[in-house]
Amino acid sequence: MILNINARILSKKEVAPDVFLISLLAPLIAQQAIPGQFIHIKCSKDNYPLLRRPLSIHRMDKDKGEIFILFQVVGEGTKLLAQRAVGDDLNIIGPIGNGFNIYPKSQKIMIVGGGIGVAPLIALAEKSVAEDKEVRVLIGASKREMVIGEELFKSLGANVDISTEDGSYKYKGLVTDLLKEVIQVWPPDQIFTCGPKAILRKIADIASSISINCQVSLEERMGCGIGACLGCVCKIKIKEKEKNNKVEYNYKRVCVDGPVFKASEVIWDD
Amino acid sequence: MILNINARILSKKEVAPDVFLISLLAPLIAQQAIPGQFIHIKCSKDNYPLLRRPLSIHRMDKDKGEIFILFQVVGEGTKLLAQRAVGDDLNIIGPIGNGFNIYPKSQKIMIVGGGIGVAPLIALAEKSVAEDKEVRVLIGASKREMVIGEELFKSLGANVDISTEDGSYKYKGLVTDLLKEVIQVWPPDQIFTCGPKAILRKIADIASSISINCQVSLEERMGCGIGACLGCVCKIKIKEKEKNNKVEYNYKRVCVDGPVFKASEVIWDD
Amino acid sequence: MIKKPQLEVEVGRIRMKNPVMTASGTFGYGEEFSPFIDLDKLGAMVLKGITLKPKMGNPPPRIIETPSGMLNAIGLQNVGLEVLVEEKLPYLNKFTTPIIINISGDTIEEYIELARRLDEVSQDKKIAGLEINISCPNVKQGGMAWGTDPQSTYQVVNEIRKVTSLPLITKLSPNVTDIRVIAQAAEEAGADVISLINTVVGMAIDINSRQPKLANIKGGLSGPAVKPVALWLVWQVFQTVNIPIIGMGGIMDAQDAIEFMIAGARVISIGTANLVNPQATIDIIEGIEKYLIDNKVKDINELVGSLKV
Amino acid sequence: MIKKPQLEVEVGRIRMKNPVMTASGTFGYGEEFSPFIDLDKLGAMVLKGITLKPKMGNPPPRIIETPSGMLNAIGLQNVGLEVLVEEKLPYLNKFTTPIIINISGDTIEEYIELARRLDEVSQDKKIAGLEINISCPNVKQGGMAWGTDPQSTYQVVNEIRKVTSLPLITKLSPNVTDIRVIAQAAEEAGADVISLINTVVGMAIDINSRQPKLANIKGGLSGPAVKPVALWLVWQVFQTVNIPIIGMGGIMDAQDAIEFMIAGARVISIGTANLVNPQATIDIIEGIEKYLIDNKVKDINELVGSLKV
Ligand SMILES: Cc1cc2nc3c(=O)[nH]c(=O)nc-3n(C[C@H](O)[C@H](O)[C@H](O)COP(=O)(O)OP(=O)(O)OC[C@H]3O[C@@H](n4cnc5c(N)ncnc54)[C@H](O)[C@@H]3O)c2cc1C
Ligand SMILES: Cc1cc2nc3c(=O)[nH]c(=O)nc-3n(C[C@H](O)[C@H](O)[C@H](O)COP(=O)(O)OP(=O)(O)OC[C@H]3O[C@@H](n4cnc5c(N)ncnc54)[C@H](O)[C@@H]3O)c2cc1C
Numbered sequence A, B: 001m002i003l004n005i006n007a008r009i010l011s012k013k014e015v016a017p018d019v020f021l022i023s024l025l026a027p028l029i030a031q032q033a034i035p036g037q038f039i040h041i042k043c044s045k046d047n048y049p050l051l052r053r054p055l056s057i058h059r060m061d062k063d064k065g066e067i068f069i070l071f072q073v074v075g076e077g078t079k080l081l082a083q084r085a086v087g088d089d090l091n092i093i094g095p096i097g098n099g100f101n102i103y104p105k106s107q108k109i110m111i112v113g114g115g116i117g118v119a120p121l122i123a124l125a126e127k128s129v130a131e132d133k134e135v136r137v138l139i140g141a142s143k144r145e146m147v148i149g150e151e152l153f154k155s156l157g158a159n160v161d162i163s164t165e166d167g168s169y170k171y172k173g174l175v176t177d178l179l180k181e182v183i184q185v186w187p188p189d190q191i192f193t194c195g196p197k198a199i200l201r202k203i204a205d206i207a208s209s210i211s212i213n214c215q216v217s218l219e220e221r222m223g224c225g226i227g228a229c230l231g232c233v234c235k236i237k238i239k240e241k242e243k244n245n246k247v248e249y250n251y252k253r254v255c256v257d258g259p260v261f262k263a264s265e266v267i268w269d270d
Numbered sequence C, D: 001m002i003k004k005p006q007l008e009v010e011v012g013r014i015r016m017k018n019p020v021m022t023a024s025g026t027f028g029y030g031e032e033f034s035p036f037i038d039l040d041k042l043g044a045m046v047l048k049g050i051t052l053k054p055k056m057g058n059p060p061p062r063i064i065e066t067p068s069g070m071l072n073a074i075g076l077q078n079v080g081l082e083v084l085v086e087e088k089l090p091y092l093n094k095f096t097t098p099i100i101i102n103i104s105g106d107t108i109e110e111y112i113e114l115a116r117r118l119d120e121v122s123q124d125k126k127i128a129g130l131e132i133n134i135s136c137p138n139v140k141q142g143g144m145a146w147g148t149d150p151q152s153t154y155q156v157v158n159e160i161r162k163v164t165s166l167p168l169i170t171k172l173s174p175n176v177t178d179i180r181v182i183a184q185a186a187e188e189a190g191a192d193v194i195s196l197i198n199t200v201v202g203m204a205i206d207i208n209s210r211q212p213k214l215a216n217i218k219g220g221l222s223g224p225a226v227k228p229v230a231l232w233l234v235w236q237v238f239q240t241v242n243i244p245i246i247g248m249g250g251i252m253d254a255q256d257a258i259e260f261m262i263a264g265a266r267v268i269s270i271g272t273a274n275l276v277n278p279q280a281t282i283d284i285i286e287g288i289e290k291y292l293i294d295n296k297v298k299d300i301n302e303l304v305g306s307l308k309v
C-alpha cells in the first residue's frame, strides 16, 4: 500500500562532496519497502519548485522504522532537500515501484553501481546477503572522493571492486571495463545495476552477450510518481511482436511499471 | 546616491507576535539615510517570490554603520525575510524616497503611528529630538501585544500616548479619536503619520480642518522601487489646475516622488 | 452550531456533491488515486483523454518543470475506448461520483464514433457526460487545431450533439486570439458546459545540448504559472455565454479555486496539483467549505461570477 | 590566453556591442538605472512606451505579483513625445548605446505622427530605431488590438514605413492564435526586426473583497512564468520570417538568454528582471560571454537559431 505521509528527518550527513545521506522516520514505509523502490519527495514547503523529486530508498531499517535516502545535489530540488533541517517533516509518497527481483535459484549476484546509482544497491546487497547469496559489487566513480558505499558494501560481507575514471583510486577506467574483466573469472547468475544511462546500456550489452539476466533501474522525469500522468515512460519491447525484423515497443511507466526493468527488454535508442 | 548592496544580517528579534526587528550592516546607506526613506529587499535567494519588498528604514546608526528594519509578517516575502539567518547577506537597494520634511521653524512635532506604521517614525522622532523639537507620539494598535515602540519613543524623551482598539491598554478606541483629543490641548506645528490608509485619511482630514501641515507616508505595490516602472503610483493633486471645481491630479510614484506626501495633496478616493 | 454551507452544484444536468473535479490527464483512471483519497468525496472525475484506438503517445522526456509550472507532451497515450469501457469503467462504477469521459479525435468521424459508442455504453455503464477535447497541444493532427477556429469548433460539437444525449462539455484552448467567439460557437452548437483552460503551448531548451528539453519539442504549460491567464479567460467566457463553466489552470489550493468561482466558474478542476499533492482535491473541498463558513456564504452557487467590477 | 568571443550583433542596421537590450517599460528612460550600471555597456536601450501626448495611465494598484511572474497594468503612463525629446533624449545622447523609441498610438494617425516627428528629431538627437508597440494589453483603444490581426498589423507598419527611414521593430503580442501570420504581415509591410513577446493577458482576484486585484481588472503577465510560452513563439517566428528577432519574456539570467538565442533570437531584451535586479543586464552580458568561452563559440551569431530538432 502506497502512502502519503509526513516523515520526520532524523539525521542528515554529507557523505561525499554534495552527496547527502538523510534518514527519515517512516515505519509503515520501512516495513513494506523492497530494494529498488523509491519515494517521491516534496522538497520545498511551497509550490517552488513545483514537482516532487524521486529518490531511491537507499536502505530501510524495519526495526527502527527508518528509511534512508542518499542523493547528490544537482539542481533546485535536491539543493533545497539538502538544506532541510533535522527535526523537520518531509512530505513523501512511497514506497513506489516494482523493485529488484532476486531469483531464488540465483547464487552469484553481481551488483554494479555508477556514481550516485549505488543508492538503491545497498538495500539490494543487504537483501542478497540475507538470502545467502554470494555478492560481488563493482562501484564506478569519476574520482576517489565520489566513491560512495565502499565500506557499507564491505561491512555486509560483499566483495567490492572499484573503478575511477581518473584512476585516482583502484582500477582506472570505466566500471563497464572492470565488469568485463570480472565476469571472465566470476560469471554471475544475475546482474543488477543503477547509474547513468550510458553505463546501463553498456552493461545491458555485456549481459546480453553472455545471456545473463540483468536488471536495470531506470530514471525518467516524473510528474505524479503514482502511474497517473504517463509522464515518465520508457520504451519497452513487446515480445510477441518482434516480427518482420522490426522491434515493437510500448511506453511503460518508470514509476509504477519500473523503475527496474529487464535490461533485455529496454530499448536504448533515445 | 542609491545603492544596490549585499548587507550582512547582524541581529534578528521577534519584538511582538509576528513582528521582527532586523539590523543590517550597511554603512553607506546608514550614512545617507533620512527618516521616512526605505529599502527595497530581495527576500528570497531565488526568483520565488519574484519581486522585492519595500520596508522603511526603522532606525539608522551612522556610527556603527547599521540600519534597522521593523516589519510584520503578512505574506510570502515577509515570511521568508523573518526566516533569514543572522550572518546571511541580504540584497537591498536604498536608501530610497524623499523622507519626512521637518520644517526648521516647527517647534511642536506630533507623530502618529498606526500598527506597524510606527516603523519609520522612530527615526523621525530621533531626528526631531536631535533638532530640539518638542515631540509627542500617539501609537495606535489593535491590542496590547501589538503596541510597538512605546519604550523606544519614551527613551528618546518623547511624550507617548497609546490607544488600543479593544481597550486592552491605555486609551480605548482609534488613534484618530485620541489625536482629536490631544490636539485640543497640544496643537502641533506639524503632524507626521504612517499606518493603514483609512487612518491616514482621517488624520489628513483632522489636520486639514485645523490647517496644520501633515505629512503621510504612503504604501503602494511596487515593482522596481527606483522610479522606472511606474507601478507604484498614487493620485496627487495638481494645484494650479483646481479650476472648475474639479480637482485635477497626476499619478506620482510612491517610491521616488514619495513615500512621504503632504496630506493635503493626496487624493484619497481609491 | 454552524450550519454547513450548501456545496452542491449542477452543470449541464450533471449533479455534483461539491464543485471540485479532476482535470483530464492528471488523475489517470481514478484508481491510481484511491490509496490517497476517497473517490466518493469528489464532485466529479474526468478521466485521461481517450481516443478510439489505443494511442502510444510521444517519446520521452514528456515532462519538464518550468518556473511555477510544467510542460507536458504526453501525446494522449491511452488505452483506447474498448479497454476503457471493459477494464476501467467497471471499477469506477462502484463509486457514486459522476464519471466524465474526455474524448479526442484526429478526424471528425473519430469524435462522432467515440461519442456514439459512449452513448450506447452509458446504458449500462454510468457515464455522466463527455468532455470534448479540442484543445490538446500535443498531438499532430486534430487536437488543438479544432479548438482554435470557431467554425471547426461548431462543427465538432454540433456533429457530436447529433449522436448523443449525454451532457456535453467543450474544453477550450487558451491559445487563441479571442476565446469568446470559440465559446460562443460551442454554445450555439449545443454544448451544455464550457471547460477551460487546456494547457498553453510552450517549450524549453537545454543550452548544453542545444536541443529541446521535450522530445516533442513543444508541450503544454500548466500549473500556477498559467493561473492569471486562465482566470482572465474564465471571466471573459463568463461574460459571453449562458451555459455553466468549469474553470481550471493552476489551481493549487482553495484560495485559487475560489478566485475561479468568483470569476464565473461554477465548478473547478484540479490538474497539475494532483501530481504535486494527491490529496489536493480533498484539501480544496475542505478549504472551500471553510471559506464559505468564514464568509457566511450559505450556498456555493452565490459565489459564481460574483466579481465586483 | 583565451580569446574573447565576438559579441557584436546587428539587427535592422542597428549595431550593438552585445545582444542584450532593455525591454520597454521596465527600464524607465534609462537614467533611473545609472546608479547601478554603466549604460554604455548595454547592447541597446528601449525606453518606456511613448505616445503623442502625455498619458496619465491607469489607477493603482497597477502591479500584482503572481507565481513566478507579475501582472502590470501601467496603462502607458508617459511624458509624451515632446518631453521625451526635450528632456530625456539629451541625457541619453551622452552614451554610445543605441536608443530605441517604443511608440504607441490610439489611431493610425497617431502612430504616423509619432514616427514622422521622431524621424525629424533623429537628425540631431541620436535615435537608432523605433519599436512599434501593437501589443499593449493595458490600454482601451489601440495597443493590442492592432497586433492581433494581420491586416491591421500590415497597415500600421506599412504606413509608418512610409514616413521614416529609421529601422523599424514591430513588437508582437503573444495573445494570438497564430503568431506566424502576424509576423509575416509585419515583415511584408517593411519591418526590419520583429520583437516578441509583449505581456500575456491575465488577471488576479482578491477573494476577500471579491474585486480584481488590479484596478484595471486585467493586466499583462511577465516574468519567468511566461518564459516557456515566449520561447515557443520566438521559435515559431524564427521559422517563418527572414528578418532578425529580438526575443524576450521571462529572461532572468544568462541561461534564459541563451535559450532564446538558440531558439532564434539575435538579440534578447530584459524586462521584469530589471525590476528584481537592476544589474541584471550586465550580469547577463557577462554570463553570455562566459558561456561562449566555456562552449568554445567564437561568435555569438553562431548561436542564433541553432536549435537541434
Ligand atoms: C526512480 C528514481 C530514483 C532515483 N534515485 C536517486 C537517488 O537515490 N539518488 C539521487 O541522487 N538521485 C536519484 N534519482 C535522480 C533524482 O531524481 C534527480 O537527481 C533529481 O530529481 C534532481 O532534481 P533537482 O531539482 O535537484 O534537479 P533539476 O535538474 O533542477 O530538476 C529539474 C527536473 O528534472 C528532474 N530530473 C533531474 N534529473 C533527473 C534524473 N536523473 N532522473 C529523473 N528526473 C530528473 C527533476 O525531478 C525535476 O523535475 C532518481 C531518479 C529516479 C527516476
Ligand atoms: C514605502 C513602504 C514602506 C514600508 N515599510 C514597512 C515597514 O517598515 N514595515 C512593514 O511591516 N511593512 C512595511 N511596508 C509594507 C510592506 O512592504 C508589505 O507588508 C510587504 O511588501 C508584504 O510582502 P509579503 O510578501 O509578506 O506579502 P504579500 O501579500 O504576499 O505580498 C504580495 C505583494 O503585495 C505587495 N504588498 C503587500 N502588502 C503591501 C503593502 N502594504 N504595501 C505595499 N505593497 C504591499 C508585496 O510587496 C508583494 O509584491 C512598507 C510599504 C511601503 C510601500
Ligand SMILES: Cc1cc2nc3c(=O)[nH]c(=O)nc-3n(C[C@H](O)[C@H](O)[C@H](O)COP(=O)(O)O)c2cc1C
Residues within 6 Å of the ligand: A223, A229, A231, C023, C024, C025, C026, C048, C049, C050, C072, C074, C076, C102, C133, C136, C171, C197, C198, C199, C221, C222, C223, C224, C226, C248, C249, C250, C251, C269, C270, C271, C272, C273
Ligand atoms: C500531464 C498532463 C496530461 C494532460 N492530459 C490531458 C488530456 O488527456 N486531455 C485534456 O483535455 N487535457 C489534458 N491535460 C490538461 C489538463 O486537463 C488541464 O486542462 C491543464 O493542465 C490546466 O490545469 P492545471 O494547471 O490545473 O493542470 C493534461 C495536463 C497535464 C499536466
Ligand SMILES: Cc1cc2nc3c(=O)[nH]c(=O)nc-3n(C[C@H](O)[C@H](O)[C@H](O)COP(=O)(O)O)c2cc1C
Residues within 6 Å of the ligand: B223, B229, B231, D023, D024, D025, D026, D048, D049, D050, D072, D074, D076, D102, D133, D136, D171, D197, D198, D199, D221, D222, D223, D224, D226, D248, D249, D250, D251, D269, D270, D271, D272, D273
Ligand atoms: C511594468 C511593465 C511595463 C511595461 N511597459 C511596456 C511598454 O510601455 N511598451 C511595451 O511595448 N512593452 C511594455 N512592457 C512589456 C515588456 O517590454 C516585455 O515585453 C514583457 O514584460 C515581457 O518580458 P519580461 O518577462 O522580461 O518582462 C512592460 C512590462 C512591464 C513589466
Ligand code: FES
Residues within 6 Å of the ligand: A221, A222, A223, A224, A225, A226, A227, A228, A229, A230, A231, A232, A233, A253, A254, A255, A256
Ligand atoms: S510519473 Fe506520472 S505516471 Fe509515472
Ligand code: FES
Residues within 6 Å of the ligand: B221, B222, B223, B224, B225, B226, B227, B228, B229, B230, B231, B232, B233, B253, B254, B255, B256
Ligand atoms: S516601483 Fe517602479 S516606479 Fe515605483
